[in-house]
Structures are given as C-alpha cells and as structure tokens.
Amino acid sequence: MNRRYSEEQIRTYLAEAASGVPVRELCARYGFSDASFYGWRARYGQPGQGDAREGRKLRELQEENTRLKSMLADALLKLELLRNRTGRNGSGKDR
Structure with a gap:
C-alpha cells in the first residue's frame, strides 16, 4: 500500500484524469x-469501470434469486398437492 497517498486520494486523482485533466x-x-x-490506474482501474461489473453481477444474482424462488414455490406446491392426495397434513398427528 502506498504510504504517501491514501486509496481515497488515489481514486480522486484517477477520477480527475477520467474527467479530462x-x-x-x-x-x-x-x-x-x-x-x-x-500503476495506480492498473491496480485500481478506471473510475466507473468496477461499477458496471458490479451492476452486471448484481443483476445476474437477482435473476438467479428469482429463478430459485420460483423453483422453491413449485416444489412447495408439489409437496402440498402430494400431502392432500395422501391425506397427510404434515403435522405428524395422522401416523
């Protein structure tokens, strides 16, 4: 880590350069x-560059989460249908 400049300062310099300075x-x-x-630019990247990657990753995770929730809802519905068909309510009292 650079002792003379903080990461925040370095990111500020990189942002200034990206804005045209x-x-x-x-x-x-x-x-x-x-x-x-x-060297800093290679290490920390261009300002805003990470934001796009993080945004894309977040969207991918949200899509996967939606897909998994749908799969869970389908599985729970099938389980409920099986319980109704066999006459069991899942409480364990009808054994």
Whole structure:
C-alpha cells in the first residue's frame, strides 16, 4: 500500500484524469510521477469501470434469486398437492 497517498486520494486523482485533466497536470499539482499514476490506474482501474461489473453481477444474482424462488414455490406446491392426495397434513398427528 502506498504510504504517501491514501486509496481515497488515489481514486480522486484517477477520477480527475477520467474527467479530462491531463496526467502531467495532475502529477505536477499533487507531486507524484506519471509512473505512479499509471500503476495506480492498473491496480485500481478506471473510475466507473468496477461499477458496471458490479451492476452486471448484481443483476445476474437477482435473476438467479428469482429463478430459485420460483423453483422453491413449485416444489412447495408439489409437496402440498402430494400431502392432500395422501391425506397427510404434515403435522405428524395422522401416523
């Protein structure tokens, strides 16, 4: 971990560069080298880049959750139908 700059500061610098501020200007303003900047960018990625991946992953998980809930509802319905067909109510009293 970089001791001189916090992760929050680094992400701020990366966001400034993404908004159009030249890298050389950022280097001069904040006192780091362009090699440091490009290393940070490789390590932390472009601002907003992770958001798209996380959003996609969240949608995939939500879709899977919906599918699993549907499967559970179907299984519970089948179980209820089997109980009604056999005359058992699942309480264990009719054994």
